[in-house]
Amino acid sequence: MSSSSQDRRGRISIAGVRKSYTRGTEEVTVLSGVDLEIEAGRVVALMGPSGSGKSTLLNLIGGLDVADEGRITVDDTVITALRADELAAWRSRHVGFVFQSFNLIPVLTAQENVELPLLLQPLSKAQRKEQARYALEIVGLADRAGHRPGQLSGGQEQRVAIARAIASDPTLILADEPTGDLDRTNADAVLQMLRRLADELGKTVLMVTHDNAASAFAHQTVHLDKGALAGVAHA
Amino acid sequence: MSLFTLLRRNLLRHKLRNALTALAVAVALFLFCFLYSVITTLKSAVTSSSADRVVVQSAVSLFMDLPKTYTAKLADVEGVESVARWNWFGGVYRDPSNFFAQFAVDPEIFLAQFKECVITPEERAAWLADRRGCLIGRALARKFGWKIGDTIPLIGTIYTRPEGAAWEFTVRGIYSSSKTNLDESTLWFQYEFLDESIVNGGVQGPKGVGVFYVKTKPGTSLAEITQRIDARFEGDEQRTLTQTEAAFQAGFITMLGSVPAFLSGIGGAVLFAILFSVVNTMMITSRERTKELGVLQALGFRRAIGARLLLFESMLLCGLGGLAGLALGASTEGTFREMFGTQIPGYTVEPLTLVIGVAIALAVGAAGGLFPALQARGLRVADALRAEA
Numbered sequence: 099m100s101s102s103s104q105d106r107r108g109r110i111s112i113a114g115v116r117k118s119y120t121r122g123t124e125e126v127t128v129l130s131g132v133d134l135e136i137e138a139g140r141v142v143a144l145m146g147p148s149g150s151g152k153s154t155l156l157n158l159i160g161g162l163d164v165a166d167e168g169r170i171t172v173d174d175t176v177i178t179a180l181r182a183d184e185l186a187a188w189r190s191r192h193v194g195f196v197f198q199s200f201n202l203i204p205v206l207t208a209q210e211n212v213e214l215p216l217l218l219q220p221l222s223k224a225q226r227k228e229q230a231r232y233a234l235e236i237v238g239l240a241d242r243a244g245h246r247p248g249q250l251s252g253g254q255e256q257r258v259a260i261a262r263a264i265a266s267d268p269t270l271i272l273a274d275e276p277t278g279d280l281d282r283t284n285a286d287a288v289l290q291m292l293r294r295l296a297d298e299l300g301k302t303v304l305m306v307t308h309d310n311a312a313s314a315f316a317h318q319t320v321h322l323d324k325g326a327l328a329g330v331a332h333a
Numbered sequence: 334m335s336l337f338t339l340l341r342r343n344l345l346r347h348k349l350r351n352a353l354t355a356l357a358v359a360v361a362l363f364l365f366c367f368l369y370s371v372i373t374t375l376k377s378a379v380t381s382s383s384a385d386r387v388v389v390q391s392a393v394s395l396f397m398d399l400p401k402t403y404t405a406k407l408a409d410v411e412g413v414e415s416v417a418r419w420n421w422f423g424g425v426y427r428d429p430s431n432f433f434a435q436f437a438v439d440p441e442i443f444l445a446q447f448k449e450c451v452i453t454p455e456e457r458a459a460w461l462a463d464r465r466g467c468l469i470g471r472a473l474a475r476k477f478g479w480k481i482g483d484t485i486p487l488i489g490t491i492y493t494r495p496e497g498a499a500w501e502f503t504v505r506g507i508y509s510s511s512k513t514n515l516d517e518s519t520l521w522f523q524y525e526f527l528d529e530s531i532v533n534g535g536v537q538g539p540k541g542v543g544v545f546y547v548k549t550k551p552g553t554s555l556a557e558i559t560q561r562i563d564a565r566f567e568g569d570e571q572r573t574l575t576q577t578e579a580a581f582q583a584g585f586i587t588m589l590g591s592v593p594a595f596l597s598g599i600g601g602a603v604l605f606a607i608l609f610s611v612v613n614t615m616m617i618t619s620r621e622r623t624k625e626l627g628v629l630q631a632l633g634f635r636r637a638i639g640a641r642l643l644l645f646e647s648m649l650l651c652g653l654g655g656l657a658g659l660a661l662g663a664s665t666e667g668t669f670r671e672m673f674g675t676q677i678p679g680y681t682v683e684p685l686t687l688v689i690g691v692a693i694a695l696a697v698g699a700a701g702g703l704f705p706a707l708q709a710r711g712l713r714v715a716d717a718l719r720a721e722a
Contacts, residue, residue: 162631163715183635190633197718201628205342206334213334215632226334262632 107173108138108269108302110159115168115178117154128154130325131168136318138173138269141296141303143312146322152306153274155322159304160193160272161185172270190218194263196292196305198275200255202247208234208258209243212265219266233261237291253284260291264301271295273305277312289315336642343622343646351650354614358654358697359661361607362690366662367669368596369689370682375593377513377681380579386446387559388581389545392572395584398541400570401528407545410562412553417442418524420543424487424500426477433473435487435520437527440468446548449512456481456506464526466505470517472678474507476671481507485520492527492538514582516678547575604697611701615647619705626709627717640710647702648695655694659687 112134118127129151136142144152157163159170161177170178172192180188194215202211212230221229234240237257247255256276263271273292277285293315295301305312313319313331321328344351389407391397407416422435440461444450452460452468459481460466469479479485486499494500502522510517530536549558559575566573576584619626626639663682670680 157715160631162718163713186630186633186635188633189631193633195628195631197628201624201718203339203625203628205346206339210334210338214339214629217334217336218633223334 108300109173110134110136110270110302110304111169111171112136112155112159113169113171115155115158115165115170117151117158117163117165128325129158129165132322132325132327134320134327134330136302136304138302139296139300140317141293141305141315143316143319144304144306144322145308145313145319146328149324150322150328151325152322156272156274156304156306160195160270161189187218190215190266192269194266194268194271194301196256196259196263196271196273196276198278200247200252200259200279202255202258202262204247207244207246208239208250208261211247211258212261215262215266230261230265233265234258236264237261251284252280253287256280256284256288257291260288260295264295264299269302271301271303273303273307275307276305277307277309282311285309286311336638340642340646340649343618343642344649347618350614350617354610355650355654355657357607357610358651358694359658361603361697362655362658362694363662364603364658365600365693366659366682366686366690368600369686370662370666370669370680371677372593372596373683373686374513374677374680377679383514383578384555385549385551385553386578387547387549387555387562387575388578389547389562389573389575390543390581392563392574395544397571398539398543399545399573400541402570403542403545403566403573406565406569407547407562410558410565412550412558412561414548414550415442415446417446417546417548418542419546420524420527420539421491422487422489422520422522422527423491424489426485426487431477433476433518433520434516435522437524438521439524440521443521443546446546447515449510449515450508451511452506452508456508460505460523463503463505464523464529465501465503467502467520467522468506468508469504469520470678471507471509472517472670473520474504476518479504479507481505489536489538492531492536494530495535510679513679513681514578518678546578604693608697608700611647611651611697612704614650615643615702615705618646619643619709623709623712623717623720626712627714627720630712630714631718636710636712636714639712640706643709644699644702644706647705648698651694651698651701652691655691655697659690659694662690663687 112132115129115132117129118125132155144156146152154163158165161180165178168178169176175188177185177188203214206214209230212233213226216226216229231240231243234243237260239254239257239261242250242254250258271292277288280288289312292303292305296303317333319331391399404416404418407413417439420437422437424435444457460468467485474480481504483504485502485504487502488497488499531538531540549555555577559577562575563573629639630636666680666682673680
């Protein structure tokens with residue numbers, strides 16, 4: 099689950115990306131030609147007012163949505179050229195998601211939730227168990243492996259979600275408002291953890307956030323406004 | 334941990350809701366099992382009929398007697414081995430609701446023709462020796478608690494005794510049946526006793542013979558002998574209608590009119606109603622899980638996986654409910670055989686009925702889960718993740 103500085107992967111290149119939605123009879127432009135380069139192994143905070151296109155850009159990078167125009171490349175893969183099933187397969191190998199409301203499966207234990215994405219990997223049952231256990235250890239929740247989400251605090255649930263995101267050793271960690279449902283203490287713990295994933299494991303972490311404190315944990319802060327890049331700040 | 338773990342846990346997620354749906358399926362499949370078994374039981378009397386017996390009745394109607402003189406004339410027809418006289422007695426034991434079939438027959442010939450009627454040599458000898466003796470089926474004996482030596486009083490409705498006095502028959506044997514064409518709920522007594530009572534005992538009633546059961550000689554074509562018999566009586570006192578035993582039994586099912594179709598209709602309607610209940614349950618389930626389906630897609634599972642999980646969950650739910658209903662149907666076979674022994678003699682739940690039942694339960698599950706599964710398959714992951722839990 100580690101990576102040396104030479105073979106770091108997770109470089110993202112975004113060129114001329116446009117995305118619009120039809121709402122009723124009206125066409126709403128969400129992204130109007132975004133160009134952005136993100137270095138591998140960095141923590142990047144995507145900030146901006148509501149409706150600025152942050153989550154849409156994150157979804158496009160993660161292959162959850164499809165751009166109308168433009169090109170998104172992650173390392174050597176042009177993901178805007180992939181079909182739905184190819185995107186799903188690519189996501190399973192290269193992307194880990196962390197959501198604001200954690201989105202753990204309530205009927206599965208923490209261990210099982212973390213094992214879930216590993217079902218898509220060519221691993222034995224024992225290997226899956228071991229890898230999930232290791233991911234839970236990284237987030238400090240090995241002792242809660244048998245607990246279901248309902249038996250965990252919000253902060254613990256988000257740490258399980260992070261463990262699930264890193265379990266299959268992806269290149270990218272995409273987090274949509276990861277601290278939105280957490281108090282300050284837990285939010286800071288989660289942000290520190292995301293930073294560690296970049297610093298110690300070489301993951302590229304992109305997080306959409308309204309939390310100004312988040313930029314303190316990021317290497318780079320990208321500001322979006324009205325669907326366009328408004329500025330990039332480096333720590 | 335596997336996707337089956339998720340499937341299993343999801344099934345237990347809303348225990349009450351799913352239990353009620355499974356219960357509805359169980360009740361429907363139990364009803365199917367019962368109704369279908371009634372139909373197969375009625376039909377099995379036809380399919381297990383003898384291949385060397387034909388039945389001769391009046392060409393006018395089954396309710397019109399044939400002359401007694403036909404006994405000897407039939408015996409002379411080429412290919413006939415033996416002829417037994419059968420008369421429907423129609424007596425009432427205490428109350429008309431205690432209905433069961435009673436026939437006056439030629440005992441020796443009857444026993445020779447119906448090898449499926451199993452009794453001990455002692456019982457056989459006792460029945461043949463006693464003019465007022467009777468043979469009763471095992472189910473009938475169990476139902477009324479009769480045993481050998483008991484006297485069964487019957488009030489004649491077709492054959493009435495002077496001043497409405499009861500006929501009395503002594504139980505000389507209790508038979509079991511080795512084939513489903515012969516039920517175990519009938520009382521047989523000697524034809525000669527009935528005939529003597531009419532001739533000398535002041536009994537009022539038809540003086541002829543209801544039907545003749547004819548056993549054919551080995552190698553005789555049933556098609557040919559039925560034509561030969563009917564041709565023999567073409568210009569006689571009464572024309573005859575001769576049928577194979579299977580056709581004769583099938584005629585009784587035809588007499589029930591559309592009862593089998595009616596029973597099928599009821600069963601089909603219930604299953605159709607249950608289908609909507611399953612669709613409703615699975616639609617609610619699908620709506621509740623929209624976000625989770627989005628999460629699965631985000632993790633890299635193809636859209637079809639989420640759809641299949643819903644489909645299999647529906648099939649598992651209905652399969653389990655169906656198995657419970659069919660298990661109940663199979664386990665109550667004996668109870669229903671007792672309960673409806675005289676109306677549906679030999680009530681049997683065939684293994685094929687259970688197999689069809691399982692297939693129906695799974696089909697209802699598949700049909701019920703199909704629409705929610707198709708909806709899940711059409712979900713865009715970004716939209717699914719935005720859905721409210």
